Amino acid sequence: MISTGRPDNPMLFQRCPSCKALWPTRAGFLADPDVRLVGYKAMFSDLPAGVLLFEHRCNGLVTIHAGEFADLYDGPIFTVPQTGGASCPGYCLHVEELRPCPAQCRCAFLREIVHLIHNWPKHAGIDGATVRLAEFS
Secondary structure: OEEEOOOOOOOOOEEOOOOOOEEOOHHHHHHOOOEEEEEEEOOOOOHHHOEEEEEEOOOOEEEEEHHHHHHHOOOOOOOOOOOOOOOOOOHHHOOOOOOOOOOOOOOHHHHHHHHHHHOOOOOOOOOOOOEOHHHHO
16 A cells, blocks of 8 residues: 555654554654665656655555655755766666665755665664554544
């Protein structure tokens, strides 16, 4: 099952569409050892609308727009697309590819965010750890 967006509660960062686990904070979601980034689907016409794909331990797929993580990046943002050009390795064309892009491309900052999240330190019990929906009601 695929889900984009948050539950109907703005106080929550995200929920798993399969088992209904909740993450109150982005920090808790990223640090949860039961969550792993498995892909990035680029949206070339609207880069922040691209989707990061996370797999939860229950095999649920949580999708979050890349724009939710834009503040994690503080490097240069290039304005010219290089997609398909000589300097483009084509990473954005493969959902499962999580490496940063060496090209000076307008998509490169998102590739850096993907790489950062893919290597995010995992810690059980961090602030905002997973809770079940029943515990939050």
